[in-house]
Amino acid sequence: MKQVGKTVDTPNGKLDILDNISLDVKYQEAVVIKGASGSGKTTLLGLMAGLDQASNGDVILFGENLTHQNEEQRSSIRAGKVGFVFQSFHLVQGATAAQNVMLPLELSGMDDAQQRAIASLQQVGLETKTDTLVEHLSGGEQQRVAIARAYATNPKVLFADEPTGNLDAVTGRQITDLMFHLRDQSGTTLVLVTHEQELLERGDRQILIESGKLLTN
Amino acid sequence: MKVKRATIHSYWLMFIATVITVGIVTSSQLITDRIGLLLDRQASELLAADMVIVSSNEFAGDYREQARKQGLQISQSVSLRTAIFIDDNPRLVELKAVDESYPLRGKLERAGEITGERTATTEIPSRGEVWVDTKLTQLVGTKLSLGEQSLEARWLLTYEPDRGGAIFNLAPRVLMNIADLSDTGLVVPGSRVRYRMMFAGAQADLNRFKSWLSANLKAGEEVQDLENARPEMRQALERTRKFFALSIVLTLVIAMAAIAITARYTANQEAPKVAMLRAFGISQFSLLKYYLRQLGALWIAATVVGVLVGWFTQFPLQWALDGWFGRTLPQVYGFRPYLTASLVGLLALAGFSLPYLINATATPPMQVLRSGGNRRSWMRGLLISGSAIVAVFVVLVILMQSSILAVATLALVLTCALVLPLILTWMVKILLVSSRRRFWLRQYLLSRLQATSRGAIYVMSGFSLVLIAILLIAVVKDELVGEWEAQLPENIPNYFLINIRSQDVDGIRSFLQAHQIEASTPYALVRARMSQINSVDVDKIKFSHPGASHSVTHTYNMTYADEIPDQNKIVEGQWLNQNPGLPQVSVEQGMAEKLDLKLGDQLTMTVGSKVLQAEITSIRSVVWENFKPNFYLITESGLLESFPQTWLLSALIADHNKADLKQLLKTYPSITLLDISELMARVRAIVDKATVALQFFFLFALASATIVLLAAIQTGKHEREIESSLLRALSAHTSQLYRVHVFEYTLMGALIGFFSACFASLAGWAISVYFFNIEFQLSPTVWIYSLVSACLVLTLAGTMVSRRVYNISPMKILRS
Structure with missing residues (x-):
């Protein structure tokens, strides 16, 4: 990211959410973003992942400058190369664990989606729950499905927003272990937003953000 | 300020649904009252009165005095068969002597000669003259011997409102002034004479008189009113009235489905707020009071707007009928339509939304910490359904004024409401099982339809109910109009x-x-x-x-x-x-x-x-x-x-x-x-008028259905936005999002269309055969209309309403 800024319109005028952010994330690195509530962490993660468009500056992902790309183009750049894990899991209710994992694979047009999904669920230890509806799974199991979904496409980068935020301490620790274990296996780059001390400590690098400005890189 | 805006937002759909309900009731009450009055008047013309007592003997009772007490207009006629001589040949005629008030409804028409202009008149034959049937044209201008009197045939009588029932049985008519009758000496003891005493006035006065009559009518006297007057009129009128009643009820069912759908949506929207307030220690009772006040305010506002909307919507029909028949619909005075509408609005609102809100006030405060929806106990489920059933039943009784009809309609609505979700869930399950190899699109959508949190099955059931109601109105209307047309084809004898x-x-x-x-x-x-x-x-x-x-x-x-x-x-x-x-x-x-x-x-x-x-x-x-x-x-x-x-x-x-x-x-x-072309034209005019009115009700139902559709689509909007945002984050393209929605709405449309056609055909058969006494023919067009309209309307309206979703930022998923 080079001198990236994000400004939004509010009823009281323009508001700078991010200001002049410059940072690099290296291949296979595990970067953890921390900061107070409202500091701009989630916005930064969204810009890095190409979910949002910067108001100024350059965001380069896989060699492509995302700043001037529309959502459709950014979506093509993300396809198959980026995985996501969310705080609230965001699984499709009414579908099984395997079907949830198959979703991004089929969206990318992969033919062997079912086999890949089952393999991915095996990696997160849910091989016995492939045909279980996700609403019947515990919070920790649901986050495992979300991680399996994120890793199923063999992404180059995994973005996670407070992945343990909705889980108890023990489950949160298990999820952290799982994410780093998979990252070690696959060599995926990790970018995480978190408040959790344990996650912060597991990262290769911590980025501190405050009032939209980068304090530690 | 923000809290107020949020509250208004969560209630606006329910407000609109209530406005529509009140509007429908106001409008339909006003319109049916006005059409009913018009039809009655038209039918009254065929009786020449609102009610007639017929007897073979002179009236013994003091009917005239009693009727006058009730404020009714009165007229009397005497008819008998007699012979007149034309060129020395005897000819049987139907002589009718009438008084100055005759006819109380409709007008006589006369002409100077057979090819001359026919003019309506309020006069009757003056003393010393008679008016003769068009079959006696040659007599005009001559003197006619009737018994001991010689009277001048002054005019040709071209139209007489109450020409008898068995039309082919008539001898030519000779109309005279009743004051001349005794001088003819034709009425002597033993003569075969028909005495008719006619009455006209306000319905309430007539009803009072009728109930007095029932105890005082003498043997051999018969009351004829609009219900038992002419067989050819009676059936047409009866069916029209029944159809109006059915249309109103079905249209109302649609509007109440809208209230039910929106009440559920509002309660779901309110749940987090309730959880927060309960976490702060606000009691359930205080919350209930708060919601009762909210509902009360909503009812008052919706009643005012709904009554105004209903009052205005009667005008398009009035214009349509004026244009068709050059006649103004009679005005209806009084507050009854407005009071009924506001009462129905209150019942529907309370019956459908109160249990949901009571349920919402029981939202556990833990939901502030962990959202998981407010699971309903079976007791609360019973409260919600029981309250809705009672509300529908009371509304039906108020509007239909017949508990049997209300029970039958309620049974139909309940069957649909109970069976439809089961069938739709079952169908979705079957489709889900049928293919497990690929998930995207088909199974993804089916999973979403099955997910209870989304309420898609309930929305689909609600929409099916609406479509069934519309199809029923259309089916029965077509059957009814078809039946009339079959009976009154263009080439019927004249x-x-x-x-x-x-x-x-x-x-x-x-x-x-x-x-x-x-x-x-x-x-x-x-x-x-x-x-x-x-x-x-x-x-x-x-x-x-x-x-x-x-x-x-x-x-x-x-x-x-x-x-x-x-x-x-x-x-x-x-x-x-x-x-x-x-x-x-x-x-x-x-x-x-x-x-x-x-x-x-x-x-x-x-x-x-x-x-x-x-x-x-x-x-x-x-x-x-x-x-x-x-x-x-x-x-x-x-x-x-x-x-x-x-x-x-x-x-x-x-x-x-x-x-x-x-x-x-x-x-x-x-x-x-x-x-008989004149009489036929009048019957046809009634049928035509009724057909226009039926089409108007059909449009009314369609308009309400559109609101239900929008409400139904609106209720899933938030979930749809989150899903689209998720799919975006998972790298879905716009075309893929577009496919999701088109496929989803088309699938919903196909399921809804299929079951609606099934139910509508079944119910249409039952209603036609048992309610209207007409033959029912299973129409393939119902199936085509149902499937095509449900798929097209849902897909077009759904994708249009959801168009914002295609541009949704994937950032929404991070912030949700």
């Missing part, structure tokens, strides 16, 4: 040829054929009176039906036929001649019901001085509206052939054939031509 001598029948038929005039089968007329039923004198039988005594003293035109007449249908027994050797008679269904006649009963008839006996071997339904020769009693030919008889037939005589009539009359001077 003339009756009566008084045909037996020896002239073949000649007349040949004449008509040669001139390419379409004519019915000729029927013999034998005049007979019923003297005994099962060997008991009819004047000794106590009939349960009030009109029965008149029916038995009436002189009938019986006929004989080998084949069942056109549009007659055997409802019981077998047509004549199936069992030769036994004297048989076929009886019309209405008459059989009136006189409690059944198969196997023996009827004794007096024909002239002879007596004949026959067994009832069949009961027939007759389409009275078809203006063809119709008969109460038909026997086998062997039984009546030898009796004195004249013949009649009906014919369609086009304008270019009318010149041929002179030749016909010249060749066969004994026959009488009866022009």
Whole structure:
């Protein structure tokens, strides 16, 4: 990211959410973003992942400058190369664990989606729950499905927003272990937003953000 | 300020749904009252009054005084048959003497000569003059001897509102002033005279008078009102009224479905707020009070707006009818429609939304910490459904004023409401199982439809109910209009040829054929009176039906036929001649019901001085509206052939054939031509008016359905945005998002369309057969309309309403 800024319109005028952010994330690195509530962490993660468009500056992902790309183009750049894990899991209710994992694979047009999904669920230890509806799974199991979904496409980068935020301490620790274990296996780059001390400590690098400005890189 | 805005947002759908409900009730009450009044007035014209007492004797009761007390208008007429002499030949005429108030409804029409202009008039014949039937054209300007009086035939009488029931039975009319009647000396003890006392006034006054009459009517006197006046009118009016009632109820069901859907949505929206307030220690009771105040305010606002909307929507129909018939719908005064509408609004709002809100106030405070929805206990589920059922039932009773009809409609609605979600869930499950290999699109959508949090099945069921209601209105409307059109086709006869001598029948038929005039089968007329039923004198039988005594003293035109007449249908027994050797008679269904006649009963008839006996071997339904020769009693030919008889037939005589009539009359001077086109045109006008009104109700239902559709789509909007945002984050393209929605709405449409067509066909059959007494034919167009309209409307409206979703930022998923 080079001198990236994000400004939004509010009823009281323009508001700078991010200001002049410059940072690099290296291949296979595990970067953890921390900061107070409202500091701009989630916005930064969204810009890095190409979910949002910067108001100024350059965001380069896989060699492509995302700043001037529309959502459709950014979506093509993300396809198959980026995985996501969310705080609230965001699984499709009414579908099984395997079907949830198959979703991004089929969206990318992969033919062997079912086999890949089952393999991915095996990696997160849910091989016995492939045909279980996700609403019947515990919070920790649901986050495992979300991680399996994120890793199923063999992404180059995994973005996670407070992945343990909705889980108890023990489950949160298990999820952290799982994410780093998979990252070690696959060599995926990790970018995480978190408040959790344990996650912060597991990262290769911590980025501190405050009032939209980068304090530690 | 923000809190207030959020509250308004969560309530606005419910507000609109309530406005529509109140609007529908206001409008339909006003419109049906006005149309009802118009139809009554039109029908009253055919009675020349709102109510008539008919008797063969002079009225003994003090009806005139009593009616005056009730504020009714009164008129009296006396009619009798007598002979006049034309060129020294006797001619039977139907003499009618009327007073200055006649007719109380409708107007007489007269002309100076047969080709002259017909003008409506409020006058009646002055003393010393008579007006004569168009069949007596040659008498105009001459003096006519009636008994001991000689009166001048001043005008041709071209239209008379209350021309009798059996139209082919009429001798030419001679109308005179009642003040001249006694001077003629025609009415003497023993004369066969019909006395008619006519009444007109406000419905409430009439009802009071009627209830007084029921206790004071003398033997041999019969009340005729709009319900029992003319058979051909009665059925059309009855069906129209029933259809109005059905349309209102079905339209209302649609509006109430909207309230139910939006109430559920509002309660779901309120749940987090309730959880937060309960976490702060606000009691459930305080929350309930808060919501009751909110609902009260919503009801008041929605009632004011709804009543205004309803009041305004009556005008398009008024304009439509004015344009069609050049007549203004009568005004309805009073507050009843508005009060009914506000009461129905309150009942619907309370019945559907209160249980949901009570349920919402029970949201556990833990939901602040962990959202997981407020699971309903079975008790609360029972409260919600029970309250909705009671609300629907009370509303139906208020509007239909018949608990039987309300129970039947409620049963229909409940069956749909209970069975539809089950069937739809089952169908989705089957589709889910049918393919597990690929997930994207089909199964993804099916999973979403199945997910209870989304409420898609309930929304689909609600929409199905709406579609069923619309299809039912359309199906029954088409059946009804189709039935009317089948009975009143363009080429129905416009003339009756009566008084045909037996020896002239073949000649007349040949004449008509040669001139390419379409004519019915000729029927013999034998005049007979019923003297005994099962060997008991009819004047000794106590009939349960009030009109029965008149029916038995009436002189009938019986006929004989080998084949069942056109549009007659055997409802019981077998047509004549199936069992030769036994004297048989076929009886019309209405008459059989009136006189409690059944198969196997023996009827004794007096024909002239002879007596004949026959067994009832069949009961027939007759389409009275078809203006063809119709008969109460038909026997086998062997039984009546030898009796004195004249013949009649009906014919369609086009304008270019009318010149041929002179030749016909010249060749066969004994026959009488009866022009029925005027009467037919009036019946057709009523049917046409009713058809326009039916179409208007259909549009009303469609408009409400659109709101339900928007409400239904709106309720899933938030979830849809989150899902689209997720799919975006998972790298879905716009075209893929677009496919998701098109596929989702088309699938929903197909499921809804399929089941709606099933239910509508079933219910349409039941309603047509049991409610309207008309034949039902399964129409493939219902299925096509249902499937195509549900798929198209849902897909188009859904994708249009959801178009914002395609541009949704994937960032929403991070922030949700």
